[in-house]
Amino acid sequence: MEHIMSIANGDGLWADCLLPLKEGTAWRVREITSNDDWGQGLQEHELARLKAQKFCGKTFDFGVLEASQEILLVVDPDQIRAGWGVLAQKLGPIGLAIDPQDVGFIQRAVGFCSGVRQFDETSPYLVADTELAPEQKVILQSFLSGIKLIEAPTSLLGVEGLMCAGRLLGDLHNAIVEIIAVDELQDQYPAIHAVGRAAEEAPRLLHLAWGAKDHPRLCLVGKGVVFDSGGLNLKPGGSMALMRKDMGGAAFVLALASAIMARKLPVRLEVYVPAVENAIGPGALRPGDIMATRAGLEVEIGNTDAEGRLILADALALATEQELDLLIDVATLTGAARVAMGFDLTPYMSRDTETRNALLQVAEGVNDPLWPLPLWEDYGRKLRTPFADLNNVGDDGAGGAIIAACFLSCFCGAADDWLHLDLAAWDHGDRPGRRKGGAMAGWFSLLSYLEERYGAA
Structure with a gap:
């Protein structure tokens, strides 16, 4: 304990x-x-x-x-x-x-x-x-701290706890950290508020900024659902048991930011973590509701258990309001990704062919599994609805991981170089040498890619 x-x-x-x-x-x-x-x-x-x-x-x-x-x-x-x-x-x-x-x-x-x-x-x-060399300590500090966050029960790491982890990280590296009280700015972050408003802890948005403003702007966005009951589309008990890991994307990007700052990569780093609990209670989001977003698009709620993409929508819209070099989001987003890839392998999608291919090449060299799925934008048609600009789920259940990425793409603005990782964040301990617990498959590959792309300070 x-x-x-x-x-x-x-x-x-x-x-x-x-x-x-x-x-x-x-x-x-x-x-x-x-x-x-x-x-x-x-x-x-x-x-x-x-x-x-x-x-x-x-x-x-x-x-x-x-x-x-x-x-x-x-x-x-x-x-x-x-x-x-x-x-x-x-x-x-x-x-x-x-x-x-x-x-x-x-x-x-x-x-x-x-x-x-x-x-x-x-x-x-x-x-x-x-x-140990300082850079070795940095890698171990960052990665193992991320795993530690994923494994923490929600009773000890809720919304405020996750914000505390981000602030601690920022203080360690003299970064600028802003924790936005979303419940007090509902009109600016309507999607984050709508998902988190029924929970005991109010929704928050962490924004961390570090590095020279004239360096390439690298934005990391991590899904921070500290527990996901599914909302009114309630998950069955077996599916709910591991939902403390639904903030795995937030842990992943915070750990990545830790390594980036400690290694002093020449970037203008900005991290966005929308943090909520998807709970049931007065004011809970309902299937069929029409929800506003920061980007100005209205979303019909087809399923309250597809909440991660909703909070990411506001965070991605905020990140892309300024010009950037590379946008990365990481989220435990879909069960469809697990059906396609299992838990050992993290699928990713990219708008940029060069980025997609370069990341795969790095991953194969590092031996930390990442594998590309197509960002088939035509599947966006599955999100059509006569009642709003788009639905938050597809109309037939097929291609769920790609359709979720298509939804996110609607909120990435003009970001030509956008990378989306659909993380499992958990290892079932069914392989030699692996215990049951938190996981961040692809983390070393992505860090190596960023070091290769931007170089050392």
Whole structure:
């Protein structure tokens, strides 16, 4: 409970690397591939010890060689992260040597943390050979803080808690942070207000700005639905259980902003997080309601459970009121994306062909899965309604992820370079080395792409 409570008060968020690092005796991890002759160079007593452990050289097998204090781990190059997660899950309280100067350090460190939610005296830990470089700390701080936010229950990280996380981040990097009381400016942010007005906590909009104004303007927009009941189109119980993760897009962009600011990318960064709870209560949005938006378009509510796109509409409209270089939104937007891609892979869509192709190339090199879906604007016809400018859902249930992107596109103005990620934000723990919990598939790929696009300061 203490671990979760620290999220609400900000302790450890953004400023600590959150790695289970200790000093002490360290066991070496020797990685081999499934194609290697793993017995080569081992003595007879070591081979006998591995045989006793039923080690057979398959991927994710590992053997413990006590005499030499060595762990023999079978892992292919594209599975290093998962392999270290397996070690975190299955080893006892021993220290594992990890070299921050190794090219795969971040993969190993993040993989180790992905295996277990909370480390204690019964868990293995890491012993760093040398001091972590500042940029390594930044990456780990940012990514692991984002995961921490996703996993926080709404009782401890509601709308105000999410705003607090954003303000803490801004203060750390001397950014300008504005928290807009949407309930007091309903005419300016009507869609955000309409979705959040029935909840106990009033809706808010976080705006963070950092960097020189003459640098390329990079806008990040993250969906911040701290809990999604579905509204009057109530979700069934099984679908509601994980809805604390519906602010995963907000966590993703805040974590990305943390890394961008710490790495001092030469951009004018602006982050927008519309934060609401989609609750049932007096004044709740109804199916069939006609809702105003900041962009001036009227939206008929076909389904109150398609609320994320509504709050994003106002935030995207605000972001595009000024000229920008690149617009990115990240949201746990559709179940259709999960049907198409599952939970391991984050689909994305882009208005710009060059951006779409460059991001895919980076993702394949980083081995952090992103995959493009077509932004088939003609599907916008599915949003037609005789009662308003558009409906918030399609008319037949098909192509839901693309149709949701088409809806968002209506609020992106003249932003030629717009990138939309439909995030799962959750790992079901059904793969080796991965625990059940928060996830941000594609985060490393997107950060690498932005570093490649804008360069270092």
